[in-house]
Amino acid sequence: MSKKRKREVDVELVKVYEDLADEQENVRLAAAHTLLSKIYKPGITSHEQTKTILTRLFRGLCSSRKSARLGFSVALTELLSQLAAAPDVSPESHVSVSAVIDLLEAQTLPEKGTSGQDERDHYFGRVFGADAILKSGIVFGKKTDQSHFKRLLDIVCALAIKKPWLRQECGWVLYNCIVSDQDDLPESLSLHIIDKLVANKLIRTPEGVAIWLVASRRFPSVKLPKSTWKSGHPLVKKDVNILADILKDAKVQQEEGDSDLKSQGSARWSANLHFAWEVVLAETFRNTSRESGVRKDVKNSIRGDDKITFDLFWKVVVDESLFAPASSAERKSWGFSLWKKIFETAPPELLIYTFTPQATRCLANSLKSSERFLQRSAQRLSQVIQARLADTEPRDQRANLAATYVQALLQSVSVGDFDQITKSKTLQSLFEAKQTGVVEGISFALTDLLKRSSEEKEKKTTLLQQKTILNLQWKMISARLRRWEQIQMQQEGDIDETEKELVSSVLQSWLREVCISPTSNRLHNLNGEFLPEARDFAKERLSLAFEQALKLGSLGCWLLKHVLLHIRELEALNVQMSTAFEDDIKAIVETAWQNLANIQTNTQMSSTVDRAPAKASKTAVHVKVLSFPEGLSLLYSLLLFQIYSGETEAVQILQEVLENWSRRTDNQKSNASTDNGQVSADAIMEILLSFVSRPSKFMRRITIDIFDAFAPNITATGLEAMCRILETKENLQGQQEMFEAGDVENEDEEQLASESEMEGLDSDVELTSISESSQSAETTDSETDDESTDSQASAGEEEEEDAELAAFDAALASALGTRRLNQDDLDAASDASESSSDADMGDDEMMQLDSKLAEVFRARSEQQSKNKRKEAKEAKENIVNFKNRVLDLTESYFKHQQHNPLTMDLILPLLKLARTTQTKQLADRACNILQQFCSRCKGPNAPDLPSDCYSGHVIDVLKSIHEEAGMESSHAHSNAASLSSILVAKALVRANATNIKSIVEIYASTRLRQLTDKKCRVLPGFFTDWNNWCQSTREKLVG
Template sequence: MGADTLSKKRKREVDVELVKVYADLADVEESVRLAAAHTLLSKIYKPGITSHEQTKTILTRLFRGLCSSRKSARLGFSVALTELLSQLAAAPDVSPESDVSSSAVIDILEAQTLPEKGTSGQDERDHYFGRVFGADAILKSGILFGKEADHSHFKRLLDVVCALAIKKPWLRQECGWVLYNCTVSGQNELTESLSLHIIEKLVANKLIRTPEGVAIWLVTSRRFPNAKLPKSAWKSGHPLAKKDVNILADILKDARVQQEEGDSDLTSQGAARWSANLHFAWDIVLAETFGNTPKRTGEGRGVKSSIRNEDKVTFDLFWKVVVDESLFAAASSAERKSWGFSLWKKVFEIAPKELLICTLTPQATRCLANSLKSSERFLQRSAQRLSQIIQARLTDAEPWDQRADLAGTYLRTLLQSVSFGDFDQITKSKTLQSLFEARNTDVLKGISSALTDLLMASLQEEDKKTALSQQRTIVNLQWKMLSARLRRWEQLQMSQEDDIEQTDMELVSGILQSWLREVCISPGLESPENLSRDIRPVLLPEVRDFAKERLSLSFEQTLKLGPLGCWLLKHAILHIRELETLHIPMTSAFEDDIKAIVETAWQNLTDIQTNTQMSSTAGRALPKSSKTHVGPKVLSFSEGWCLLYALLLFQIYTGETDAVPILQEVLENWGRRKDKQKRSVSTDSRQESADAIMEILLSFASRPSKFMRRITVQIFDAFAPNITATGLEAMCRVLQTKENLEGQQEMFEAGEVEDEDGEHLGFESEMEELDSDVEVASISESGESSENADSGSASIDSDEGSDDQSVSSQASGKENAEDAEDAELAAFDAALASALGTRRLNQDDLDATSDTSETSSDSDMGDDEMMELDSKLAEVFRARNEQQSKNRRKEAKEAKENIVNFKNRVLDLIESYLKHQQHNSLTMDLIPPLLKLARTTQTKQLADRTCNILQQFCSRCKGPNAPELPNDSYSGHAVDVLRSIHEEAGMDSSHAHSNVASLSSILVAKALVRANPANVSTIVETYASTRLRQLTDKKWRVMPGFFTDWNNWCQSIRDKLVG
């Protein structure tokens, strides 16, 4: 009895362990499932020991587990079942009683995976899925193969799988996958006859013309090349025959097409269900087409890979018919297009590089563009993923020859897909922008070459409007690419982590030079016959103006690079000289005297070329090294001259005749400087040159152009170390100009204010009242400046929009004013004629009046008529006076805007000077004029900006960064500056003005004490005098904080003075 009890306990323990194993086989963790399978096959099932019934029980339980949708049951049970069947096939027949035949295994499969009648739909699906997994496990185990295996069992299982695929079409792909794996696997001993039987069974069940049938056929022909497959399955004997490519397209997209009655057996079987994932057959077909496509040689001609592949579908034909004209057809559904994008993505991931260009067909790229802007999120995400993959493949680090061609073709097809519109704006993406920012220069070269070709092709357009749109888009894309490269160079300079490649520089220089050719070469004159096609201008006149605008913006951005930008600008401008040496007619034709001036300027620019960074090589060639070192951002004195010459020559050759006298003045200064250098005159020629150039720079600064402002600041920075007090005084005079019509006439016209009939004198007070009310909106954003920005960059970049408007408005200002005056006079004449009951006289009327003046006589008018006429005339003259008053107000407003804009530009220069020359003692000379401007200006923006500039200057000048007095003799001048600051502090002003006045006073006091500690007595006397005046003068309004800052500074400086 004790033995029976132990036996029952042991049996219960085994059952508990088996239950745990079955539970773990369904666990979501793969490691747990594998451990459970190992336990089952090592501890529970033991070959030769486990009985026949126990083995069948385990098999039954495993097959039943495949029908469970719980967690990961199918995965765990299928692994255990496959391994168990493999052991059954490999184990020797130790005991016939323990053997389970293949037939019995299939019986168990059919019995356990057959859903019961009346079961739910989900339970039915679970059982049929279990049948698929069970059949797969049996085939993988190899139990049906081997030398002594009965092939009838394999055929029986094949019937089970095909019957399931027919009965449940939504499982057709899974059933096909099972047969495909059986055929392609090299681990089993599938014979050629069994493979042929699979094909025959598919043909018999009309499953051959499905994606699964195509895949199985191709893998069978690959594994058994000499197998005699049934040719009746395909019209041309092969699924990839060129003649049947349309049928292949219908099969792969699962479309049922009704064909002729005689060919009913040869039609595609149609879709069973749609899945977002690509069918596995696409991979097999793609691999075959890759191999069928002839490889390209260096000359671009194909080389035949084999004779038997000549009649098979090549990849380009496959893509055109099966993908482009099928999946991407206009009538194709969103689901089919999604398949197309997934396939396109797969091709870019696995296809040979030389075949990628075949995918860039017009219809496919048009579908990509439409999907990127589509409101259907699913399709849009598919297109976005594809776009990212294409960009990643184009910009990868692996070198390959076809990259440039692929990038150019990609750009061309994208532009054509949106009819040469702004692709990124239309699709709301950064597709092209990402390409422009690529680090791979091959991509950029391909894009640049494609844009040039498209520009030449636009000349063939018959419709001028279409050609205009295309050229404008291409120029804009060139600008975006150039801007992206310059931004990257600027980032490299800031990070100092990388160098700029020569190929990248050649690309940027090429774009700038192409625009210069379009702007400077005369389009109407005949060019030499031997002139290269690339040099001839191709842009329409409207686009040529747009290119000139982009060129100016490019130059402006180039200048942010410092010395590198200077070299790049000079390198581009010297291209004009190169064109002249080729005797190419220019838009600007010069007379002899002007031509001599221009020739001298070219010679001087060439002479200083070797003094600039990036121009170390002879002539105008690019640096010989493959990479160019990025230097500092501070321009030298010679680089300032280089920029000045380049700017003036650019203006002259683009039709700005006002630049000629300025260039002549620059040449005179240059000549005087050279003469003094030759005579070894002790006077510093650089200082005289810098002071003489200041007036020229101020004339540049007054122009409402962002490029002019940027280059003015750059040139000023180069000359700044040599500017004397005389040069700074020229800027201070601008700050003292009145912000009204009188100030504009004084500043820009250098003449006296006209006084006609005392009208202006009576209107002066009105203008002063108007000045306080006028809002200068165009410069309201330029008041903020940044400590970390480039010199003047904060104010320069902030009001870009206003400049673009000002350029166009002031360019035609005089002409518009004359037209408005003529229109006003015409309106007055018409109103006067209407009041008099006559009409305006023309020349014929005047001639007739002179001939008949003696014979004509005026008819008398009554009193009532005279009164009525008098009231009409009074109304006419009243309306004219009102119009003139409006015009005067408008002129006053425009005058104030011009002066305020000019002062802002001068503040750009002063801000840059205070930032880069803070050790220079002349910086203190700028403090009183700035304080006066902050106090007297009626424009809040100017006052705020001036105070901000002074506050930042005082903040930077701490410790050793304070201005240095050259010698004791300069201390007296510094004391005068200190007293001027105290005079400003005592004026009635804002709190901000008083605050910066106090900071400026402390700054000057620091400089005096640093030069000579004995100066502290003079400083104390100055503050004492200011305190006494505060106590005795009613009009003296020094803020309390002024002396608080003074007391705090005294506490901080005491220890140094005493020590």
């Protein structure tokens, strides 16, 4: 029996072929290097061995396994390059060019009956093989017959015609053949490529256009066939529509004489952008940027100004073609890819031409499209546009580009909120840009659109656009203020002065709309004519901007002052304000303006001392606190803003502030003690409490900042006003008592001034409204200002009471069988009462009337009961809200004044509040404030007690805390009492170690009460905390 001879396998060669298909590029390159350095050796490897290697490489190009085509293509190109570089090898080992092309055709020809996938793999292998032969330069040698190149060209063109879905790849091979650095490529071969494309009707394709353009640019002197294009060049202006059809791979409708040049449409769609677009774009860039319009094309005598410029190319080829309303999603995706490519490669001066209405409308629709592929294309484009905006230089060009972009986006959605409509963050990302030039452009665009909005004929449309633009301006301002805050926190340096002026200018434009009379014609050219509702909306956004600016500390204080001083500039220009003042009031306001202008504020970082925890703390928390002058600046700014906004009660408050400031200034001039300055701060405390009680977030925020600035100068008397509010009952009686107390204090203050002055003030504190009655009657559609809400609420309550009385009168009249009497009926009844006699009524009628009247009065009683319950509920909500605002002040005081001994006076009111309140939220918050304060006061961060006399007061506070701890209360209250007691003990020992004796006696007394008094409810944990503290303090006391 015969045995088969065992086949010998070259393990190294198998490993090389395996690695050529690897997905890692470095592995493929290493395998190709091994093949060409160890396995194939020029002059040594035989002819058969070389053909075997070539055959294996061509077969590898037909494999779809991993990255086989890439690896085998590199190896084949390098191998053929070595064959071309070594023409003197022996005939036994030489492989001719014709033999190589024969191998290409033979190895890439699919067998009959193969599957469709196998057929596609072989044709792809033919394209890669032809590309490798052309890249190797084996057909471009000086001694090489040009027939080899023509044969290879026939193969490529035949494949492009036979398989249109490979036409782009075949065109790419020929394009690279011309554009590559092959110095041996003669002009005749490039002309032959053009002739072959014309002959095969492939010239009017994207590939044909690209090859024509690159051939004409590389070989300017070559005479290309004139009959190919009507005007001798594919980029002539009058043939731009034909170019548009060619580039989007559509069949062009040809005239009768051009039947031989009919173009072919694509047989397939590819998500990747055709390479011809980049070639055409590069030409249009050059045509547009060319300075001289009289230059002519050397070969075709085409004037430079007759060629397509970029703006025309975008309008016809892209905007009216790819972004047409009837265009498919695939074509629109091409448009986005092309738009993206333009923003990556085009000169900056050409980018503004791309923001055409139809293109930006398509972008907006695609961002909110349900087609994920189109949506992702639009999102990638938005990211590229934003990145290009950041890189564009110089600054004015960047601002112009940003303005054009934002304006086009907003107009594409009828000046609506683009991000909200498209459910994206396109504009928000621009608002947060680091480059000031981008924000400048956005601000300019929004201002221009705001001015145009008044040109709308329909009032509803105008109002909607004005509110939308104002809201976008607010988003931009908010983003910039957040960035400023981030710069301060990270200490990245000073903020750009241009950006500060930009933010100020927007806020000043809102302030003009709030303060200037609508009938004034001056300065209307800046913002256009605002509707009353839009002015109210601008006032709301201005308050929100001021509120956010206050988070910046000194910088926010400067910004608020800088914006409000713009009113002074307007008054200097004799601009008519919406409010007019009597002479006395005008003098008060003028004094306030002078004081405000004289206060120096910091325009950069916070100017106050940053309080940080001691070294024992792991992290240093820096807290920004305003100085006393900055707090006074905020107070003046707030009151002046309220006065010019039409709030009359702010005038009297401003006068009180001026009087206090005058007394403080006089004391400083007379070298008085600091206590007088503190008296001034205590007087301002009542004003701050009136501010904080208002349901305005802006008022609460600015009040806290002013309070923090004045806190070092506030005495125990000022803090007592806060404590009284915390002790107020949370019912209708407590509300009445609180307001009665306020009235008594006001009466005491009035006695300080003469009666004649106050009477004059009462008569003069009237602000004359300049607004037209029709404008003041209109109300805004969105949320209204908090103060106007209060007045509307009170008016609504009066209307509700009138409605209840009317309903009662109607019910009573129905029971009596009459109707409601008017004034004429009452007069007639009065005249006839003396002459007419009363008609008698029967018993049954009287009983029936009694029952009806009883029913009416019963319903009236129920309604009154409901009203009382409603009033009680509202009173409780008001008191709870007021206490929460006072807790805001208390928490801020603990945070910024933790070394102040007056913090001891606030502990007991908080403990009482936590125990006595019926609102769980208040109790929990009071306990949390105490716990946080105690946790911060560790080591040297405890309050500093100034003297032994004051230590005696603090010992009394400690006794009161122990009394609170013995009251029946929640576990949270007991825990807060225990922590507070330890804190006070720390402060006493720190002030004087001998105070430990008094502390021990107090704890001993409390322990005795716990053991002997049933009413003492001190929890065991109270003494556990005491024992732990004693253990940790013993070493310090003994040492």
